[in-house]
Amino acid sequence: MNQVLEVSNLHKAFGGIKAVNGVSFKVNEGEILGIIGPNGCGKSTLFNCILGQLEPTEGAVKLDGRDVTNMRPSELNKLGVSRTFQLLQVFPELSVRENLILAGQEHEGTMLSRFFGPRDAGLTAKAEQMIGFFKLGHLAEAKAGGLSYGQQKLLDAAMAFMAGPRLVLLDEPAGGVNLTMLGDLKERLRAINAEQGATFVVIEHNMDFVMSLCSRVIVLAEGKVLAEGTPAEVRANPAVIEAYLGH
Amino acid sequence: MAEFLAYLIAGIATGAIYALAAIGFTLVWQTSQTINFAQGEFVMLPAVLVLLAIKLFGAPIWLGALIGIAAFILIFGVGFKLTIVDPMIRHGVLPLAIATMALSIIMKEGAKDGFSAEAQKFPSFVPTETISVFGAAISLQHVAIIVVAFGVIGLLQWFVGGTKLGRQMQATAQNPTVARILGIPVERMVLLTFVINAALAVVASVLISPIYLAKFSNGEVIGLFAFIAAIVGGFNQVRGALVGGLIVGIVDSMAAAYISTSYRLAVPLLLLVVIILVKPEGLMGRKEERRV
């Protein structure tokens, strides 16, 4: 199977603390991979190292076989890698539609065409489509800062999909979202995965969410890979049970 | 060598003055993220108020000093915090910084119109004699400033580390939210730093004015150098002000001596740029964590 992302022997230390300590894994095209682990096991740091937000101390990241270690986040994004953050990251002063256009505009045309061309960079239709898709229809004109938490979370996810990415890294997409919204979100993610063939890596706390969404799960503990397998395999792994109950 | 020593000692004497003025910068920055662009005027004004009190009430010098100093601490310690900082602090650094800029205009123009556009002599509490250190001349006034600058830093370090009140103040500076949860009266602690800042400005003013003379425009130079000193030394450490002040003073003196008198101001500024590029938090500063 075609490997979209390959992480090999990634290390990240802050002073003496080894947040990520030799993590390696591969992500296959079209799969939904879940990464779970107790608090402070290095999940978010791992994401930040993969995406160029932090400089890894050691190790390499490959995208389609090409080395992208330390590539700047914006360039990585232009190669089709998109992400969300653990904490909400929408632009509160912009409207929902503007947030979405912003998420897509750098993928169209050149700097010059972005200056002289249309104000929406030709993305209004696409934005409306995303708004519809994520059921934010009545809120297109509303400032993002005024939305409810769950709605902002949806917008946050919608922004990650705006440019039609091949690989999406989601950092705790279910955090703080109520049950109804959670169902919506899961369904949307599955749909995108099925329709567009986008590949997902999901960090999550919510075990039910991960287990029902992902086809494969990696368990991290203390900066290392503890276990890997299908949800069922992982659930049955004694080391995982130990790690979770131990905490 | 004797020549070098003379410049060095002159630089230390000047640097101590900058340090004394810079301490306040670091104090109010730590507890309330306030950049006070009126800091130089804070050092200028107490001397003017003392002279004004003497002139208006015909008071003897000690009474004039008392009235002037009390008025200053009340208005520019407590009043400044309550009327300017409090309403604006929530809105970020910039509007408040601009408001202190406006305040500096008011203080400067007020001192000029209310008192005098001329420089005035200010009585010295320290003998004006000159002593010789390794063949270099230094006045007792400058010696007093150096001693006081070190003394104030030592006192502040002791206060912050060795007293309950001081530890509460430090906790407030490091994390007001946690401090509040711990039951520390955060508001009162912040107010305390502003009062200390005003009191330090008074000390600086009384020590500096006999040498620099009391004049409405003195704050511009002192403020700029104190600001540079605070950046060089580190904005978030009180002892950064001392280190920064001394370095800037010495560099300034050396620049005048060995580089160029007309470009002497450029040298401390180039030093500042280099330090920002190499160690942005300042020589003595802590790294400030970025809140992502």
Place this chain on the structure above:
Amino acid sequence: MTAPATHGATAPVARRLPLPAFVDGTLLTLVAAAVILWFAPSGMGRYGTYVLSLWLVMSVAVMGLNLTLGYAGLKSLAQAAFMGIGAYATALLTSKVGLNWYASFAISGLLTFAVGLVLGFPALRVKAHYLAFVTLAFSTLIWLVLRNEQWLTGGVFGLSNIPRPSFFGLKLDGALAFHRFVVVVTFLLAVVLWWMIRSPWGRAFTALRENPIRAASLGIDTRMYTLLAFAIGSAYAGFAGALYAPLVEFIDPSPFSLSQSFFLLLMVVAGGAGYLLGPFIGALLGVVLPEWLRFAGSLYLIIFAAIVMLLLIACPQGMSGLLERGWTKLTGKKEGAR
């Protein structure tokens, strides 16, 4: 009033009137203001005309700083220094080299743009207020060069007899003619900025200010946009300088000192950072208000500073924020009445 950095749909006004879709309230305001300012000086005398022109020239510099600070969130303390570079470049090119004003204007803009690019690199390295410190140093260094290099800049004695431009053979030496010229140039520069702010660039600048990390994750080249915002903002200061020199017909280092950079910052914040029309209000406060307060005699600067301080205490978003607040209250009431 324009809202801060909104990129909402075109104003309702534009929909009702048969105007092209890109026309919005801000553009209409700019056009109307330009027309009014074209005719305003009649009966105002040379003094009034001059103050209006000075206001517009300062507005251009403040517009640039508003782009760097208000939209992109970069704190610069060198705007007056950039204005000085533009003013000296134009003065030297027109009076010593004999180049025409238009070429000098373009060179001033390019030069300040280039210097802005170079100075912008530390902005990428150092975050937040450290850029302010670097620009503070730069500002003072430029001032020292302007003062010390007498062979080039005239030093403390300044440069005099700076010619005013002509327009297709039409002399613009008179106060009114030059004022109208300034109106046209300011209008054009404001329209360019208006266009930029509402283009995808403006959206990217806003994203840069609000959350650079998220912006980068959405493919926004934060490095490029940071440099662009800083360099374009600096170029506007250069343009302002290129207008200032022939307006005053004399320059020396004093209007380009650090304290003037502070003053420009004051105008941006007092006018309302991040509002497209804020710079005009800010420059009005900074240039016209003190002139108007002259009747108060020696106290006029104190009154001016007190007004600015009270304004910021009452509304840290500045004059534009205050007006917007008033407008929402007013329109809110109207809706309630309906």
Place this chain on the structure above:
Amino acid sequence: MNRHWIIAAALGMAVSLPALAQDKVKLVDVVELSGAGATAGTNWKNGIDLAVADINAKGGILGKQIEIVHYDTQTNPGNTRAAVQRAIDEGTYAVLGPVFSGPIGASMQIAQRAEIAQLVGGEAAGLTKQGNQYLFRTSLSQTAAMPKIAKYLKDTVKAGSVAVVWVNNDFGKGGRDAIIPELEKAGIKLAVDVATEQGQADFAADAIKVKNSNADAVFVYLNEEESARFLRAAKQQGITKPMVGETTLLGAKVIELAGDAANGVKGHVGLSIDAPIPAFQEFGKKFQAKYNYVSDHNGMKGYMAVYMVKWATEKQKKFDKKGVADTLRGATIKTSEEPGILIETTIETNGDLDRESFLAEVKDGKQVITATLPKINP
């Protein structure tokens, strides 16, 4: 009843008419009241106010009271231009000020275009070299003063080498640029050339530099307060060589601020309230009484500027704006004609002044005049 009303009305007319007929003459002073020039500008303004009060008390100019307005330039060329333009738009009879040459440079063309006399406090040599027929100084230019100092250094002080300490603004730089060729001509070596900042507070490094140069004498060309600070620093560093300077080094203000450190300082004095001229001392007393401090030379310049306007108006016997400049150009104002001019003053055709001046020395905290120098072109 009716008659009473008529009388009352007539009385009213009588009271109000003179005020109407005798409308005032408006003088606008545009000067540095804030920013770097504030101290000099405030002295200039006070001098003007004193002169206006004196003149108005004695019936004004040709029976008209003077209405004086002060506009601040903030020591900024752009603002100065606005203020001078405003003054002209408001119909000022003449423009007084500014004092700093930057603001003067920014505003002199406007007064010239409006053909209105502008009486400035600037001393920089370049101002009167631009052929402006409407610009007049109120003090000697540096080109006139410096040869006298160079001669003094050579003949009286007998210095073979001189350290030059100057303030890096238009005043100090102008003075430095004027003295150095004069020193060269007199065969005196320039030991060290020290630029200092305007408003500089700390002169320790500069004093050490001067001391190390081993010059035979020090030429100090700073504003009053900086002069005082430098003298104190020089004393602290133990400089014993003679300090020679111009008006700003020997003024009463410097002596007050520098204390003992000013003793022994000598040099050339243009306008000084300590000069052995009764009118000067009289002015000094009046100024002190009104403002409670000692006037510097800028106060005297402002005072004389108003009297120059008065003299020219009375000479031409009418209020003709352009005529003021025409009358002043090339004129000699004698104290017998106009006591307010304080000292006989010749106005050259380019706007420069020629006057007697003095050599002075500070002894025991007092300025003592040691010689009177004649006019350059007596």
